[in-house]
Amino acid sequence: xxxxxxxxxxxxxxxxxxxxxxxxLVLVILLSIVAAATAAAHREANxxxxxxxxxxxxxxxxxxxxxxxxxxxxxxxxxFRPLPALAAFDPGVDSFTGNMIYLEGHRQNSANFxxxxxxxxxxxxxxxxxxxxxQLLAPLVMIFVAFGIVARDRDSGTLRQSLTLGVPxxxxxxxKLAAVGSIAGLLxxxxxxxxxxxxxxxxxxxxxxxxxxxxxxxxxxxWAVAIVAVSAFAKQARTALLALLAVWTATAVLLPRVAPTxxxxxxxxxxxxxxxxxxxxxxxxxxxxxDPNDPFFTAFRERTLERYGVARxxxxxxxxxxxxxxxxxxxTSSLFDRYAERQFAREREQAATAGLISLLSPxxxxxxxSMAVAGTDLEGHRRFLSQAEAYRYDIVQRLNRMQAExxxxxxxxxxxxxxxxxxxxxxxxDNWRAVPDFxxxxxxxxxxxxxxxxxxxxLGGWLLLGSILFRMAVRHVTRGNA
Amino acid sequence: xxxxAHELRLLVRQRIAVGALILMTLLSAASVWAGLAEIAxxxxxxxxxxPQQAEDEAAIARWVSVEGDAGNAAYYSxxxxxxxxxxxxxxxxxxxxxxPYVLRVRAxxxxxxxxxxxxxxxxxxxxxRFDWAFVLIYLAPLLLIALLHDLRSxxxxxxxxxxxxxxxxxxxxxxxxxxxxxxxxxxxALIMPFIVGATxxxxxxxxxxxxxxxxxxxxxxxxxxxxxxARQGRASVTNAxxxxxxxxxxxxILPALALVVINGAIPVRQGVELTxxxxxxxxxxxxxxxDATMQAFFREYPEWRNTPPIEGGFHWKWYYAFQHMGDVSxxxxxxxxxxxxxxxxxxxxxxxxxxxxxxxxxxxxxxxRTDLSAQLAYQDRIRAFHHRLRRYYYPYVFxxxxxxxxxxxxxxxxxxD
Numbered sequence: 011x012x013x014x015x016x017x018x019x020x021x022x023x024x025x026x027x028x029x030x031x032x033x034x035l036v037l038v039i040l041l042s043i044v045a046a047a048t049a050a051a052h053r054e055a056n057x058x059x060x061x062x063x064x065x066x067x068x069x070x071x072x073x074x075x076x077x078x079x080x081x082x083x084x085x086x087x088x089x090f091r092p093l094p095a096l097a098a099f100d101p102g103v104d105s106f107t108g109n110m111i112y113l114e115g116h117r118q119n120s121a122n123f124x125x126x127x128x129x130x131x132x133x134x135x136x137x138x139x140x141x142x143x144x145q146l147l148a149p150l151v152m153i154f155v156a157f158g159i160v161a162r163d164r165d166s167g168t169l170r171q172s173l174t175l176g177v178p179x180x181x182x183x184x185x186k187l188a189a190v191g192s193i194a195g196l197l198x199x200x201x202x203x204x205x206x207x208x209x210x211x212x213x214x215x216x217x218x219x220x221x222x223x224x225x226x227x228x229x230x231x232x233w234a235v236a237i238v239a240v241s242a243f244a245k246q247a248r249t250a251l252l253a254l255l256a257v258w259t260a261t262a263v264l265l266p267r268v269a270p271t272x273x274x275x276x277x278x279x280x281x282x283x284x285x286x287x288x289x290x291x292x293x294x295x296x297x298x299x300x301d302p303n304d305p306f307f308t309a310f311r312e313r314t315l316e317r318y319g320v321a322r323x324x325x326x327x328x329x330x331x332x333x334x335x336x337x338x339x340x341x342t343s344s345l346f347d348r349y350a351e352r353q354f355a356r357e358r359e360q361a362a363t364a365g366l367i368s369l370l371s372p373x374x375x376x377x378x379x380s381m382a383v384a385g386t387d388l389e390g391h392r393r394f395l396s397q398a399e400a401y402r403y404d405i406v407q408r409l410n411r412m413q414a415e416x417x418x419x420x421x422x423x424x425x426x427x428x429x430x431x432x433x434x435x436x437x438x439x440d441n442w443r444a445v446p447d448f449x450x451x452x453x454x455x456x457x458x459x460x461x462x463x464x465x466x467x468x469l470g471g472w473l474l475l476g477s478i479l480f481r482m483a484v485r486h487v488t489r490g491n492a
Numbered sequence: 493x494x495x496x497a498h499e500l501r502l503l504v505r506q507r508i509a510v511g512a513l514i515l516m517t518l519l520s521a522a523s524v525w526a527g528l529a530e531i532a533x534x535x536x537x538x539x540x541x542x543p544q545q546a547e548d549e550a551a552i553a554r555w556v557s558v559e560g561d562a563g564n565a566a567y568y569s570x571x572x573x574x575x576x577x578x579x580x581x582x583x584x585x586x587x588x589x590x591x592p593y594v595l596r597v598r599a600x601x602x603x604x605x606x607x608x609x610x611x612x613x614x615x616x617x618x619x620x621r622f623d624w625a626f627v628l629i630y631l632a633p634l635l636l637i638a639l640l641h642d643l644r645s646x647x648x649x650x651x652x653x654x655x656x657x658x659x660x661x662x663x664x665x666x667x668x669x670x671x672x673x674x675x676x677x678x679x680x681a682l683i684m685p686f687i688v689g690a691t692x693x694x695x696x697x698x699x700x701x702x703x704x705x706x707x708x709x710x711x712x713x714x715x716x717x718x719x720x721x722a723r724q725g726r727a728s729v730t731n732a733x734x735x736x737x738x739x740x741x742x743x744x745i746l747p748a749l750a751l752v753v754i755n756g757a758i759p760v761r762q763g764v765e766l767t768x769x770x771x772x773x774x775x776x777x778x779x780x781x782x783d784a785t786m787q788a789f790f791r792e793y794p795e796w797r798n799t800p801p802i803e804g805g806f807h808w809k810w811y812y813a814f815q816h817m818g819d820v821s822x823x824x825x826x827x828x829x830x831x832x833x834x835x836x837x838x839x840x841x842x843x844x845x846x847x848x849x850x851x852x853x854x855x856x857x858x859x860x861r862t863d864l865s866a867q868l869a870y871q872d873r874i875r876a877f878h879h880r881l882r883r884y885y886y887p888y889v890f891x892x893x894x895x896x897x898x899x900x901x902x903x904x905x906x907x908x909d
Binding site: 030034041044048052059063066067070075077081084085086088102103106107108110112119120121122123124125126127128129130131132133134135136137138142146147150154157158246247248251252255259263264266267268269270271273274275278279280281282283284285286287288290291294298300301353357360361364377381387388391425426427429432 | 508519526529530533537540541544545547548551555570572586587590591592594595596604607608609610611612613614615616617618619620621622626630631634638642728729730732733734736737740743744745747748749750751752754755756760761763764767768771772775778779804805806833836837839840843849850853854857863864867
């Protein structure tokens, strides 16, 4: 250990002697500061505006005048997906998913207004965030700075010199690795400060923030090992550079784009339109509410009459129309859930295919880990969709029950003919205020870390592979390939 | 001719050069194949929905035509629209993975319906798709750099440059020949698969030539940049590093910075605002005096002014009138939203004059009709179709004419372009 440090110090001085390297490093560090600032501002602005829109929507729902409860079912509600604090570090799929859903009776609307559809194609070049800088740019800068760390010494003959002076190859390479690692540390510094600030200032959970930092440290260490090893194997500095650039292009640029193509080809998703039609078809198969002699609805009426021990719906103590509404919503919602589950299962199947491909690319594994820990992965969006649907079902059924209990059957049936009945079916606005507001439950720290585990294992595997590669490089240099 | 043949022999002997050319061919071919497969999937989806849609319409017609209430017909009938991919879409898939290309609308308020999203896997959309435009914009420059970075410096490092310059009749032509040969082969490797794809998808000649021209212009830019760097007379390794750094700045860093600037300078929250406002205005229709709604509606559609007045608590006329007035009430927000989106697209295009990667991306996706403008154009066609739908249903609703089986069959149908 004692002799690694001086080597590292020496290498470090060598690396920063190159003006190009220093400029590159400084630029990327500046860029990560800019990225951290803009991503934080972007998150704050978005979180603010969503919170404001949500407050307006809640207010408007509560402020409704006296209305027929079914009118309120169609007036509906809006919910917005809140942004987790760590989205300022890695916004993940946030811009690629809608963040607002209109909730109403009998229909399940999509989440709308994702940034990607509101941006030009420029959005497809990538978003400038701390995660983007660390995942893509940091390894590339490390390559530029350090591709010649062994190969250049070999070109100039100093490598042979050091070995003949009796420095063991293992120490020598370890010292060089420490130098490249310290560059990685330098690149990680702005990210560490950002994460620290998010924990202290913005209330981000400390454990996920630490996990992010640890994940990125491991990721950059994998690159550091790869750079030193490739540089040790390459006959010339130029070969090392080209080989490293090829590896970077393949794993950080090409594979992440190939994966969706493969995953979508293997398991395509049905369009929303097909799901819509399918839900209508299944609903007709369950029972046709427009047919007065439909067996399903006839049976429902018989059951209801029997339960209350009366002969006609007019004699029921509750409003039969309200009961029908409750039953109808139960049917459609069960279909919504079934189709949503099918869709989620398909998406998870696609993610599994992409996960298989991410075995080949530490960058992909890092991206998945980062989104999962930040709470901005697709699973987070699915949580939002499921909770929004559960909330929709809850408020619609509350309103349907109000229709069943607070209105009489005869008023409800005559509301378009009789002005008195039309007045009586409008129930007190206090009822709207009694409906609870939407409260999104984000993933817990345990859930986030659990979701990140597979990707963490992939990165661990790469570290292991890296250490084997490093040992091979040491043997290569020891055997006189200087 | 023999000098060219000689140069070709030299080229074939270089492992990096041959590898780069084979890789370019494979990547380009794979991207074209993937693009064609995706387009075939989109066509298949459009085909697949037709019988399902017909079955859905028939089921609604069966029960509605019994009573013949036109209000029910318009309320329950969803009409399918679709936006088939252009013959060039295979090369630049663009926004078609996140914007709907099939959408059902009905004769109620339209603006909310237009904003519906498609089901797509956002995690797969995030990195972008592997299509020909991607291979051209990101990968072709890198391979070009691999081919050209050591053109002069490589000979110099092998101590052959002086000899070559002395032997050649005109040294300028010698280097030009080498560059043309290398860049030319790379361009051919990139473009041949595109031509095959364009032929298979039946793309027009003019459009194909325009896309090829854009690709060639982009490759020319990178070739010139390689030459400029090479002229500095530094070592091969320095050239490669400088060029790769330029690539990083021009295709990753500057576009990402530009997006931050453009989206920051042109905020578009009108989308959410207009959705909230439209819902508010439509539902206020229930509480407003019916006559006020009808008078406002008659100002838009005077031809229905003299139809029978509304009696009782509910009439479909009034319902469709306030649905439409909901759309009318948000016209300013719709226009502002639209203007914001167009401004974003417009500034991106302007930026294309400065950043070649952005410029060629804009050109390709415009030609392929897969950009933001294409998405807005589809929405415009849906608006026109929705107008036809309303015009079709209004006479039945306002004159209280029964709506029968034959009337379902005669309803307006979506036509592609």
